[in-house]
Amino acid sequence: MRTEASLVLGAVGDVLMHGAVKDCAASHRPPPGAPGAELEGYDWLYAQVGDLLSQPDLTFANLETPIAPAAGKGSRPFVFNAPPAAARALRRAGVGLVSVANNHLFDQGRDGFLETLAQLDGVGLRYVGAGPSPGEAGPRRIEINGLSLAFLAWSRFFNERGNDCPATPGPCLRAALLDAEGAVAAVRAAAAQAEAVVVSLHWGEEYASQPRAEDVALAHPIADAGALVVLGHHPHVLQPIELYRRADGQVALIAYSLGNFISNQSRRYVHGVTPERTAATRDGVLLRVELARRDYGRGVRRVELASVDYLPLWTENDTVDLDRRRDSRARPSIRVVSIDRSLAQVRAELARFPDPIPAPEQARFVELRQRERLYLARRAAIAAVVGDDFQAEPPAARPR
DSSP states (O other): OEEEEEEEEEEEEEEOOOHHHHHHHHHTOOOTTSTTGGGTTGGGGGTTTHHHHHSSSEEEEEEOSOOOTTTOOOOBTTBOOOOHHHHHHHHHHTOOEEEOOSTTTTTTHHHHHHHHHHHHHHHTOEEESEEETTOTTOOEEEEETTEEEEEEEEESOOSSOOOSOOSSSSOOEEEOBOOHHHHHHHHHHHHTTSSEEEEEEEOSOTTOSSOOHHHHHHHHHHHHTTEEEEEEESSSSBOOEEEEEOTTSOEEEEESOBBEEEOSTTTTOOTTTSOGGGGGGGEEEEEEEEEEEEEEETTEEEEEEEEEEEEEEEEEEOGGGOOTTTOTTOOOOEEEEEHHHHHHHHHHHHTTSOSSOOGGGHHHHHHHHHHHHHHHHHHHHHHHHHOGGGBOOOOOOOOO
16 A cells, blocks of 8 residues: 555634624734734734644635624624634734635625625635535535645524525525435535545534434435535534544545534633533644545545544633723733643643742732643543544643
8 A cells, every 4th residue: 555645624613703702803903014914903803823723735614703804794692793803813923714604604694794805815815605506505626736625605594684595697606505315416426527525514503512313314424415514513512523434435534523623603712611611612622634645455545534633722711810890901812722731831830939938929829720731631621522532732832
């Protein structure tokens, strides 16, 4: 057996541009003309993990917000919008492909939907899950390291109307609404034209740590039709990873929910005080899937899974620590971090304390021990849901 070509696909979950997340970006916005000013502070959200997002050959995310500054009608709880800088920063951080097929796509109406696609094209961030009808689900074909991939994406529903084609001549852009039978047929057709098929599905029950029976019943036929990787999202919490043996003997990966990547959910969580289940919306992973074309000899070649692992992530959020009575201008500090890296940094600082701890340093020592306990608890919670068999070795320290 000989490996002829390979690639690593990375994947993270939901990118939720809550108002506090946008406020956080604004509070880190550099002055006009400064380096990175065009990112408007959104790059700060991912600064701790950008090198990890960039390591795979392609990293995927679920973009759960319109990007519609011109057509936007305003945002409010459960109705999202974000500026082009949010997409630009995501691209700069290492995300190369997003799904737009999710329930918030029409939050800013049909005009906002059309503007979102144009804005993503403008910042060079590829997307899947919307396009000219009847091929709105894809496939979006991408060649990496000599391997031909086909990406498809569907959403189970949309919160707002806007997907109907207008009564005007010319091509119609639509978003991909999930139809089980049609999805299976589309995957089968894509598999006949590409070496590997990756499917994104916005489905499931919000805040449930296990997939619904009907989602499992759909995931398996989609894999049997030719999908090698299935990436799920919408529950806003992590769900298990399954290695499913297809009818043809190939092993497919099904990640039922990748959880949140960044959001303002569980902003009031305090470890050791708040019920642990409320922290789950701040847990995330960077899933890494290696695909390889292997020559088995005698004319037998196929692309298959070569390895699967994940890095545990956590969304830091200091909302609970802010005292707006003292400073009405205080804004939350929200960012994604690698749990393993943060744990290593905390332990390195703890190791520098003397024994016994001098009184002036005891408060800081206790704070660090509490953070150590938090990171260990979230790492264990993620492993309990996703599967500790897939947990990767801690990454190297972040480059300075």
